[in-house]
Amino acid sequence: MAVRVLLVEDDVGDGDALAEALQSRGHTVSHAIRGSDALHRHRAADVILLDLNLPDMHGLDVLRKVRQVSPVPVLVLTASGDERSVVRGLRLGADDYLTKPIRLAELLARMDAVVRRAAVSATPQDGIVRVEDVEIDLGARRVLVDGTDIGLTAKEFAVLAVLAARPGTAVSRQQLMDEVWGDAYLAVSRSLDVHLTQLRAKLDRPGLLTTIRGFGYRLGRD
Numbered sequence: 001m002a003v004r005v006l007l008v009e010d011d012v013g014d015g016d017a018l019a020e021a022l023q024s025r026g027h028t029v030s031h032a033i034r035g036s037d038a039l040h041r042h043r044a045a046d047v048i049l050l051d052l053n054l055p056d057m058h059g060l061d062v063l064r065k066v067r068q069v070s071p072v073p074v075l076v077l078t079a080s081g082d083e084r085s086v087v088r089g090l091r092l093g094a095d096d097y098l099t100k101p102i103r104l105a106e107l108l109a110r111m112d113a114v115v116r117r118a119a120v121s122a123t124p125q126d127g128i129v130r131v132e133d134v135e136i137d138l139g140a141r142r143v144l145v146d147g148t149d150i151g152l153t154a155k156e157f158a159v160l161a162v163l164a165a166r167p168g169t170a171v172s173r174q175q176l177m178d179e180v181w182g183d184a185y186l187a188v189s190r191s192l193d194v195h196l197t198q199l200r201a202k203l204d205r206p207g208l209l210t211t212i213r214g215f216g217y218r219l220g221r222d
Contacts, residue, residue, distance in 0.1 A: 001115065001116075002025075002026040002027055002028070003027055003028075003046035003047055003111070003115055004027075004028045004030070004044060004045050004046045004047075005019075005022055005027050005028065005029045005030070005045065005046070005047055005048075005049060005111070006030050006032060006038060006041055006045035006048045006049070007019055007022075007029055007030065007031045007032070008032045008033075008035065008037075008038040008048065008049065008050045008054065008059070008062065009031065009032075009033070009049070009051045009077070010033050010034070010051060010054050010055050011051075012033070015031050015033070016031070018049075018102065019031050021104050025108060030044070030045065033054075033055070034054060034055055034056045034057075035054045035056050035057040035058075035059065035061065035062040036056055038050070038062050038066075039062060039065055039066065042066050042070060042072060043070065043072075045072055046072070046073070046115055047072065047073045047074075047075065047111055047114060047115050048072055048073070048074045048075070049075050049077055049107075050062060050063060050076050050077060050094075051077045052076060052077070052078055052079075052082065052085055052089070053079070059076065059089075060085065060088055060089055060092060063076070063089060063092050063093065063094060064092050064093075067093040067172065068172045068174045068175060069172070069174060069175050069178060071165075071166055071169065073095045073111075073114035073115055074093070074094050074095055075094070075095060075096050075097065075098060075107075075110060075111065075114060076094045076096070076097040076098070077097070077102065078097055078098070078099055078100065079099070082099075093170070095114040096110050096113070096114055098110065127139040129164040129165075129167055131164075131167055131208065131219060131220050132205065132208065132221075133145060133146045133205075134203065134205060134208065136160060136161070136164045138161055138164065138165075141154075141157050141161075143157065143160065143203075145202075145203060145204065145205070150202045150203065151202070152199070152202060153195075153198075155180065155191075155195050156195050156198055156199045156202070158179075158180045159176060159180055159192070159195050159196065159199060160199060160219070162175070162179045162180060163176075163209070163217060163218070163219035164219055166219075167219050167220050168218065168219070168220040169218065170215060170216055170217070170218045171216050171217055171218065172215055172216040173192060173215070173216045173217075175216070176192060176216065176217065177192055180192075196209070196217070207221055208220070208221060
């Protein structure tokens with residue numbers, strides 16, 4: 001499966017060699033050396049290969065900023081013995097990691113795995129997401145709880161749909177506002193709070209829509 005790869009690697013020699021190897025397998029590769037470049041180009045990628053040691057910022061800061069606005073799969077590339085950074089990266093939302101030197105066959109397999117997982121979670125086969133006894137029909141824009149339509153407003157459904165597209169995954173407030181209101185910087189934060197309160201009341205399933213303090217929200221229990 002050919003994908004668009006954003007390779008974020010400050011070592012020009014290593015980056016060019018890896019990019020050439022991936023391109024020879026049919027993938028389209030964009031090579032960024034700086035973290036700031038990656039933040040401007042991540043939306044055009046199907047998967048990001050992210051080195052942690054970048055000249056302008058730490059790779060984990062790039063990951064954190066990307067995760068605030070995008071669920072794009074991220075594979076962290078790390079030096080051996082960098083276990084603490086790996087753990088932090090996974091907690092920040094990295095999908096997987098590889099230790100340098102990179103073995104191409106393993107990289108290709110892991111890329112394929114994370115891209116396929118992302119595609120399945122983003123597009124349920126029947127257009128319906130089920131979490132416990134809650135059924136969210138993304139096509140019909142209808143939500144049933146224990147078989148009963150709870151009658152959400154358009155905005156309430158839009159908020160729930162963003163969370164339902166990533167069940168079990170933390171979604172930031174910024175990303176919710178960006179996807180529902182169109183611009184996270186212009187949206188009124190209070191509007192999101194009001195709609196979430198109404199949504200929780202209509203779902204009437206305490207703990208199903210979880211607040212992650214200082215970050216955002218998740219649909220699904222731990």
